[in-house]
Amino acid sequence: MDTVLARLPRDIASPSAGFADSLLAGLAKTPKEIACKYFYDDTGSRLFDRICELPEYYQTRTETLLLTRHAREIAGLMGEEIEIVEFGAGSLRKVRILLDALRCPRAYTPLDISGDYLAEVVRSLAADYPALTLRPLVGDFSAALDIPVLPGSPRRAGFFPGSTIGNFRPDSALSLLRRMRAGLNGGGLLIGVDLVKDPARLHAAYNDAAGVTALFNKNLLARANRELGADFDLDGFAHYAPYNAAAQRIEMYLVSLKRQRVHLKGHPLDFAQGEPVHTEDSHKYTIESFREMAARAGFNPRAVWTDEERLFSIHWLESR
Numbered sequence: 468m469d470t471v472l473a474r475l476p477r478d479i480a481s482p483s484a485g486f487a488d489s490l491l492a493g494l495a496k497t498p499k500e501i502a503c504k505y506f507y508d509d510t511g512s513r514l515f516d517r518i519c520e521l522p523e524y525y526q527t528r529t530e531t532l533l534l535t536r537h538a539r540e541i542a543g544l545m546g547e548e549i550e551i552v553e554f555g556a557g558s559l560r561k562v563r564i565l566l567d568a569l570r571c572p573r574a575y576t577p578l579d580i581s582g583d584y585l586a587e588v589v590r591s592l593a594a595d596y597p598a599l600t601l602r603p604l605v606g607d608f609s610a611a612l613d614i615p616v617l618p619g620s621p622r623r624a625g626f627f628p629g630s631t632i633g634n635f636r637p638d639s640a641l642s643l644l645r646r647m648r649a650g651l652n653g654g655g656l657l658i659g660v661d662l663v664k665d666p667a668r669l670h671a672a673y674n675d676a677a678g679v680t681a682l683f684n685k686n687l688l689a690r691a692n693r694e695l696g697a698d699f700d701l702d703g704f705a706h707y708a709p710y711n712a713a714a715q716r717i718e719m720y721l722v723s724l725k726r727q728r729v730h731l732k733g734h735p736l737d738f739a740q741g742e743p744v745h746t747e748d749s750h751k752y753t754i755e756s757f758r759e760m761a762a763r764a765g766f767n768p769r770a771v772w773t774d775e776e777r778l779f780s781i782h783w784l785e786s787r
């Protein structure tokens with residue numbers, strides 16, 4: 468079995484070289500920002516797995532429940548002998564539910580930006596599914612999606628759980644969906660989408676009592692210290708994640724608690740007291756607003772599953 472990590476063909480820059488440039492560019496802007504894909508180094512991927520188990524973070528639990536409850540119906544819609552292509556695969560836990568329900572899946576192609584973490588989780592998946600062709604690809608799925616076709620060109624089904632689509636602004640989300648549709652060569656897409664709801668519930672999910680989300684947010688700065696030799700004072704920044712009800716999104720910031728100067732690769736970076744650095748958005752949709760966007764991206768929204776409390780949704784989109 469071949470579980471050697473390959474890079475996405477057009478993922479040119481190594482993630483770490485990209486990190487320094489992106490950080491310098493983002494922190495030179497007003498307001499300052501850091502691109503959210505840099506959350507996911509090895510440490511960040513592990514912190515994110517802890518977020519998924521937090522009592523306040525209902526998303527993972529609800530999506531897993533929906534996948535389990537509807538696995539047979541989903542497998543029926545996806546069809547037989549398919550290649551599953553997962554975008555931003557993370558821990559590879561959710562796909563196991565699909566793999567167990569599918570009839571003779573031919574191959575599984577997980578894409579993730581965190582190479583070390585992907586190598587590790589793929590090893591354990593390979594042990595549990597010895598007959599499955601595994602083709603892990605390291606890279607940024609938001610930048611490049613030309614995934615080489617496997618021998619026999621099995622039909623593809625995309626898998627994009629975790630409401631990661633919400634981490635893109637609606638215009639970027641639309642173009643990402645279009646590119647995914649193109650990359651799936653006519654195959655459908657199974658996608659998890661977090662829903663608008665009581666702002667208090669949303670707020671709690673991104674401001675957990677144990678402070679794991681704060682650690683995850685600050686890992687951007689810790690990673691810059693580790694990888695790039697920067698000197699961010701982690702106690703000099705606060706995690707702040709309010710819900711913007713008008714824009715229907717959680718906005719995540721690191722707020723400088725004092726006037727301070729940080730050094731990054733010989734560049735001085737100045738922060739005013741109270742100055743925010745934007746690190747992430749997490750857009751929420753209604754079932755209808757998401758189906759509308761999917762249709763504009765050229766998909767035919769077919770089935771949708773949600774829980775009793777309407778916390779989360781999973782959509783099966785077919786290619787038109």
Ligand code: TRP
Nearest residue numbers: 518629630631633634680747749
């Ligand atoms: N897709 C996830 C979401 O928006 C990512 C996420 C969850 C996240 N919790 C986070 C990102 C905390 C940054 C910080 O819900």
